[in-house]
Amino acid sequence: MRYVFALLASFILAGCATxxxxxxxxxxxxxxxxxxxxxxxxxxxxxxxxxxMITSDQYGYARLAQEITDPTGARLFSHRLQEKFASTSVPQTKLYHFAVYLNNRSELRKVALGAGFGGLIGAAIMSNNVVREGDVVHTMVNEEAFNALSGDKEYQRAFYTELELKQGTSAFVIYIESEADGQRRFTRTVSPIKPAQPGEKIPLHQAMEAAIQFHLKS
Incomplete structure (x- = not known):
């Protein structure tokens, strides 16, 4: 019970922290x-x-404010891009998306995700080329399908499938889209939230680093 209360507190803080x-x-x-x-x-x-509202389909999902970390996710992206090219010239890069979503629904309410990304929209958003790095999952994103999940449907961007993570796992879902040298990339990373061990980065930092590294090498 203490664990559930801790998760609830983390969810509220993630959305409202100043x-x-x-x-x-x-x-x-x-x-x-x-x-x-x-x-x-x-x-x-x-x-x-x-x-x-616990009865709402949108309960348990949040989009995180970028100011929740310093540096922000976008600033961290710029830094890792600079590191990638080291002493060579960094190409002019356009950053179209860097969005971080929190999926805490199953931990908070202990319910299944339902169709989630398993429906027609999910099939369009995620390619069949799923890349696994330990417990972290990466996929490419279809921009048109991503844009369709806006307005009242935006919370669905935080969904994941049971093939990606075990049902009931809290996770960060991160989308990054950029363009450089005429190439446009749009990636999605699903990173489970686990207690950090001594000396480890906090889960959100781990998730953003994993998302950025995959994006830069995709």
């Missing part, structure tokens, strides 16, 4: 001028708890 968690990132200043043009939708970096 404090910022400092992430341990070395040499961040060297990427201050990385040529990344931020073209994300204005609302994408703001917090949104889709519903607090």
């Amino acid at each position: 404090t910022t968690t400092r992430l341990p990132v070395e040499n961040l200043a060297v990427s201050a001028k990385a040529p990344v043009e931020d073209l994300r939708p204005a609302a994408e970096g703001t917090r949104e708890i889709f519903s607090l």
Whole structure:
């Protein structure tokens, strides 16, 4: 019972927190001028708890505010991009999406996800090319299908399938879309939330790092 209450508290804090968690990132200043043009939708970096009503289909899902960490996910992306090219010239890059969603539904209410990404929209969003790195799952994203999950349907971006994670697992779902050298990439990462061991990064930091690294090598 204590674990469930802790998860509930983490869900509320993730959506409503005004404090910022400092992430341990070395040499961040060297990427201050990385040529990344931020073209994300204005609302994408703001917090949104889709519903607090336990009877709602949107209950248990949230979009996290970018200010929940310092550096933000977008800033961390710029830094890892700079590191990737090291001493060579970093290409001009456009960042269209860096959105972080929290899926806490099953832990909070102990219910199945239902159709989730298993429906027609899910089939369009996720390619058949699923990449696993330990417990973390990566897929490519269909932009048209992603855009269809907006407005009242945005909470569905936080869904995952039972083939990706065990039912009942709380997870971060991260979308990144960028363009450089004429190539556009749109990726999705599902990272389960587990208690961090001593010396490990917090789960959100781990999830963002995994999402960025996959995106940059995809």
